Amino acid sequence: MKSFLKKIVSKNIFKIYYILVEFLIALFYGFPxxxxxxxxxTGTKGKSSVVYLASKVFEASGYKVGATSSIEFKLGKKTSVNKTKMTMPGRIVLQKFLRECVKQKMDYVILEITSEGLYQNRQKFINFETALFTNLFPEHIESHGSYENYKKAKGLLFKTLKGKGNAIINTSYNESAYFLNFPAKEKHTFKSTDKLPFKTHLIGDFNKENVLAVYNLARFYKIKKEIIKNALDKIKFIPGRLDPIDMGQDFKVYVDYAHMPAALERVLQALKSQILHPIVGQTNAKKVKNQKLIAIIGSQGSNRDKWKRPEMGRIAVEYADIVIITNEDPYKDNPWQIIEDIYRGAEKIQNFKKQTKVIKILDREFAIKKAIDAAEKNDIVLISGKGREPWMETAKGKIPWSDAKIAEK
Structure with missing residues (x-):
């Protein structure tokens, strides 16, 4: 019914509808x-990680922090896993959460902001003191209509600043100029190539970029370098993001939320170039002979970004030695069709890269078992697509799920 209405009702009417609904909900909760x-x-990649890390740093500085991301909801010391399968909460949940933040006297609230949420005006009636841009890659193109529309949706966060809020921009990406054009009280920039003044336990250059974003945000708020360093040093990993499964085995297993091509490539690049559990910025990690990288990949159903399916297959085969394509969140789509769509991309690269083995397994639990059984000493197994999500979306609805628990078994 909703999709039918979208076809016959103009976008402007939908925007007015979203704003009206947002106003009524914000009014009900007292405009928290x-x-x-x-x-x-906001940005494409790293948003959840930046929210998670920033909340830890601000908390270490003595502030009471509220936060929402695809990882968790945080109210001071109390956290709960985000089970909504929505990166940015729906308007009712968000306004209710903000009301609770007011009630519990949070000093700062850090929110992960999505393009879809911005397009639906969930940011309305929220005064953002600071907006931070991480990066931009093609994503959600089908829902926005084009990459340009996707970029403009992200820009709506900076539009809300109206010259009164602050903007922190990663200028490593061409699109940063677009976000810098919005009026802001203060503008602060950084680059992914900037040197970190300390090391962390997090894997990969993409995490260096996330840490740099957090570092620049914290320094903008006058948080001391030593506090930032000590807070981040306590973090061994981010839940669901290259999240290690250690049951005493002589190979490494990670679960990761990477469910889009750019994210998957970043994760696979990090794992391919690192053998031992590294430090961000380390370039001389020891190579282990004959080490294999085994990747489990999948893709969502429900007509979500179908274009990405062959891309996921292509990227996995470029980096991994064994690729297992399996079920992820099919919703009402035919899961085998999703697997075949992914395989088409993998097959193109496999024809040239003969040494990569590609396996199709419908049962995700069996796929995880197969990957772990294939692992030998010093190998790395990546279980991508779901991270720490507690559900799988199927034609029969949500079913309880945990990649981590299955891997631990």
Missing amino acids: GKQLRIIGI
């Missing part, structure tokens, strides 16, 4: 978004 110091994190 205007009573808090709120930081919005």
